Amino acid sequence: MPTVSQFEQYQRDGFVIVRALFSSEEVSLLRTHYMKLREGQEHPGDFVGVPIQRIIGNSAKTGDLLFEDKPDPLRQYPRMIHMHRWDEVSLQWLLDKRLNEHLTSMLGREPYAVQTMLYFKPPGARGQALHQDQYYLKVQPGTSIAAWMALDDCDEANGCMQMVAGSANWDVLCSIPADTTQSFTDVTVPLPEGVKPTPALMKAGDVMFFNGQVVHGSYQNTTTNRFRRSLIGHYIVGEAQKVAQFYHPVLRMDGSLVELGLSEGGGSCGVWVENDGRQVIEMQGISKTKAEDHE
Numbered sequence: 001m002p003t004v005s006q007f008e009q010y011q012r013d014g015f016v017i018v019r020a021l022f023s024s025e026e027v028s029l030l031r032t033h034y035m036k037l038r039e040g041q042e043h044p045g046d047f048v049g050v051p052i053q054r055i056i057g058n059s060a061k062t063g064d065l066l067f068e069d070k071p072d073p074l075r076q077y078p079r080m081i082h083m084h085r086w087d088e089v090s091l092q093w094l095l096d097k098r099l100n101e102h103l104t105s106m107l108g109r110e111p112y113a114v115q116t117m118l119y120f121k122p123p124g125a126r127g128q129a130l131h132q133d134q135y136y137l138k139v140q141p142g143t144s145i146a147a148w149m150a151l152d153d154c155d156e157a158n159g160c161m162q163m164v165a166g167s168a169n170w171d172v173l174c175s176i177p178a179d180t181t182q183s184f185t186d187v188t189v190p191l192p193e194g195v196k197p198t199p200a201l202m203k204a205g206d207v208m209f210f211n212g213q214v215v216h217g218s219y220q221n222t223t224t225n226r227f228r229r230s231l232i233g234h235y236i237v238g239e240a241q242k243v244a245q246f247y248h249p250v251l252r253m254d255g256s257l258v259e260l261g262l263s264e265g266g267g268s269c270g271v272w273v274e275n276d277g278r279q280v281i282e283m284q285g286i287s288k289t290k291a292e293d294h295e
């Protein structure tokens, strides 16, 4: 169960880190397990990311810019997704009693489980530009909540998570192009002037819970010798009636299937406007996500 102060922090900020929720033995077994699964094998949904492109000049014929793809450490260590659909260890972790207790206390009702992901983030790998998970999951009504577990100690050098305090209740923002030399995904969200993410320093076995509205992401792993592996579960509130297609099938926390509706792609999104000298979100855009888009 979360402590009172963890509960209050989650209610206020939309995210909280629970220290040492998993033991170092459990984390070590999980690291070995996923490194074995990754070695020389492909799995459904592996994601290397968008290519890192370097401008190498202009075409003599057309004058168009010419690009060259740069080597990318993620080619050897693509992100794995939805492992719980084919790997029992991942399914057991997603439905773990400790995660369920924390999620249920923070949300006031047992959630549904919809996704697992494993980021290897080897030395030199790009991060993931700032985003809101609800942009992809489109939970209706309500939002998602992530359980992000560090499998390695994480700091700014190896690309720890970056969290935007104060974004817990923001509407879904319209996306803009991301800098793909720094991010393996190609969209991000704009922040108002003066707002910056703060690094979430974590030890292996710590779990950060954050809701689907919170703006978060990570920067590059600038180390030459340290991975930043993380195991992530995505859940949706127990009141939800619909979620985007990519997140079906939806599971109850006892592993049984639950039938929910499909949220449509697209929809409205917010942009920053000035109101009485303050930056506020105004819903006026159309989200570019399509039914098949996912993080």
Ligand SMILES: O=C(O)CCC(=O)C(=O)O
Binding pocket: 119, 127, 128, 133, 146, 148, 161, 216, 217, 218, 230, 232, 295
């Ligand atoms: O681990 C990261 O760098 C990003 C993870 C993330 O954005 C997520 O779990 O939604």
